[in-house]
Amino acid sequence: MAVFTAGELYDIAVGIERNGVAYYESLSQLSTDKGLKDMYNQLANMERHHVDVFQRLRATASLEAVIPQADENEYGSYLKALIDSSVFTNDKVARDMAKRAAGPAEALQLALGAEKDSILFYTEMRDLVPQRERDAVTKIINEERTHVRDLSGLKQRYS
DSSP, X not given: OOOOBHHHHHHHHHHHHHHHHHHHHHHHHHOOOHHHHHHHHHHHHHHHHHHHHHHHHHHTOOOSBOSOGGGHHHXXXXXXXXXXXXXXXXXXXXXXXXXXXOSHHHHHHHHHHHXXXXXXXXXXXXXXXXXXXXXXXXXHHHHHHHHHHHHHHHHHHHO
């Protein structure tokens, strides 16, 4: 069964953020709209910062399982389902989805889905990592919420 250590959760978070970087970089390269291009570049930079934060947390993370023994089957399965159902399963998929987006509205909708997936996973993760690391995870969750708000506003403009 899927039992995660804090380090493994941070590794997953790094992967999620790298997929976001790949998606936003691809959208920036494909976009001819300066406003969108600038927003995609800004989002890619923010996701890079999140990668750095999660890597720093990973460097000192515990090797002990973070899911209580009594809950490991159910909760471990739940976390695995969150990971497996994410919008971007890897950076290649993220780049391919950016290329296949029919236009800005679809690209922004995919980005919204990915950001929401991130928030859900990080919210669950925050409760499992050591107390001293939770503020850093909360800060990233709040930044991801800002991304959702900004992307929603952009999507309304392009729909």
